[in-house]
Amino acid sequence: MNFPLYIAKRYLKTTSTSNAINIITKIAGVGIIVGAMALFIVLSVFSGLKDFSLSFSNNFDPDLKIIPSKGKSFVISESQLEKLKAIDGIKFYSKVIEEKALFVYKGKEQVAELKGIDSQYNNVNKVQKTIYQGQWLTNRTPQVVIGNGISQKLSLGLFDLNNNFEIFVPKPGKGTISNADDAFNKSILIPVGIYAINDELDSKYVFTDLQLAQELLQYNENQVSGIEISIDTLANENGITTQLNKIFDNHVTIKNRRQLNDSLHKMLNTENTAIYLIFTLVIIMTLFTLAGAIIMMILDKHSNLKTLYSVGTPVHQLKHIFLLQGILLTVVGGIVGIILGLILVLAQLKFKLIMITETMPYPIKIEWINFVIVFATIFVLGFIASYIASSRVTKNLLEN
Incomplete structure (x- = not known):
């Protein structure tokens, strides 16, 4: 078995001796779930609005x-x-x-x-x-x-x-x-x-x-x-x-x-990009909490890391432990968030929970590209945050 992955799973499943670290880790996990869910819902809503807007011009415009x-x-x-x-x-x-x-x-x-x-x-x-x-x-x-x-x-x-x-x-x-x-x-x-x-x-x-x-x-x-x-x-x-x-x-x-309808498409694409960047910024701010939780976990497990280092575990493998821990938390949180977002989108499609008028439900559409965009965004940002935090595991830290 991959040693860093095994330890990362153990750290992810077990609670820390510090309540503060446990609370921060839970906040980071909830933040990732909510961020992924919100981004997926917003992209699905915009896909629906885009189709709704273009449907008007399609009545006039030929192929x-x-x-x-x-x-x-x-x-x-x-x-x-x-x-x-x-x-x-x-x-x-x-x-x-x-x-x-x-x-x-x-x-x-x-x-x-x-x-x-x-x-x-x-x-x-x-x-x-x-x-x-x-x-x-x-x-x-x-x-x-x-x-x-x-x-x-x-x-x-x-x-x-x-x-x-x-x-x-x-x-x-x-x-x-x-x-x-x-x-x-x-x-x-x-x-x-x-x-x-x-x-x-x-x-x-x-x-x-x-x-x-x-x-x-x-x-x-x-x-x-x-x-x-x-x-x-x-x-x-x-x-x-x-x-x-x-x-x-x-x-x-x-x-x-x-x-x-070139101008209409450009406007819709610009709005879509702006919305995506805004929600990505929110997710970035959430992942600061993930980085903080990993850094505090490194400090909390300092004695364990010194022991592993003493028995010959290379520094890069010890870094991988916390890198993989952050990635696992990000992937799990992202998947859960996407699933919750999908459930809400399906509920809107089936039960018309939010209405624009008495007869017109708020437009929303499920597109596979939105799954890819949300998961890729969460994964990349989570990887960057975890990599930055895991870089705190250094030879000087282990020798002191």
Whole structure:
């Protein structure tokens, strides 16, 4: 048997002659358990919040989106569409047009994003599932679907035949404007549905038919501002992107869902890192107690160490005794803390102990990476604290 490990286990199981050392050791053990449990719960909560935040944008963002590298639009030929359809892994694609526009209702004005869509749009996105009032628009009609935020700002209801819901889009071209009426293309729209997701997205889009958007912007029939694509779950995203770049001669930019929400992902990752560092700092402070307990144990076992040293035990093995004792305490405490944290996370998932609203439980998610992060953090910090404390076992200490 490994001699230092055997002695370390004995020291860990037996109590010291000093009550102070026993109390400090117990405090260190409890601190490790609580620290591991808290870190695991916080990381699980943040994983849930991250999924919850991204779920909103996922209703609007496709797997891949083709946008022009320059300008606001590009022209797609029939041959390019045929090649796009032939790519293995692409399930559906939808041509879209996006442009800022002014919407007016009963004298109230609101600037929002006009989004012209074709009949395939609902096969690529999930916006239709977020309709909470009315219905989805019918293609090749002036019908529109608006966000709940726009509806509230304009005090706009559905199927109001007595008041016009108007859209104004600047006409393309150059030169001096002599008449305000000549500066805009306008049309009367019919709101038939209201979607609701979150405050930001509810005030962003007005969905309309692709052909109507092309007429307002004076686009050609094959001129669009983007193509949104849905791909198979097991498809090679990089391979599809490479093929698309070849089809469009690298004159377009292709972004995946993560790249479309790059700023959101960066914000969430920054917050996750900050939370992790804060709780790691708490664990570091807790492990000072572990280091102190090991140092006091070294002093308490001074006579035993001198005896072992006298019978030929090398100094490095005596150091390993207390290094292993600290590691064992850290590993056991970390595992117990993770198990307790897992129990609380499972309780929240099953029984919904904490609620955001009356119908929405606080989001939480179990991810295997969180187990690894918590255990690795506890182990590394515990090893460092134990190594520093065990270094107090020196030849001078043993000879005095």
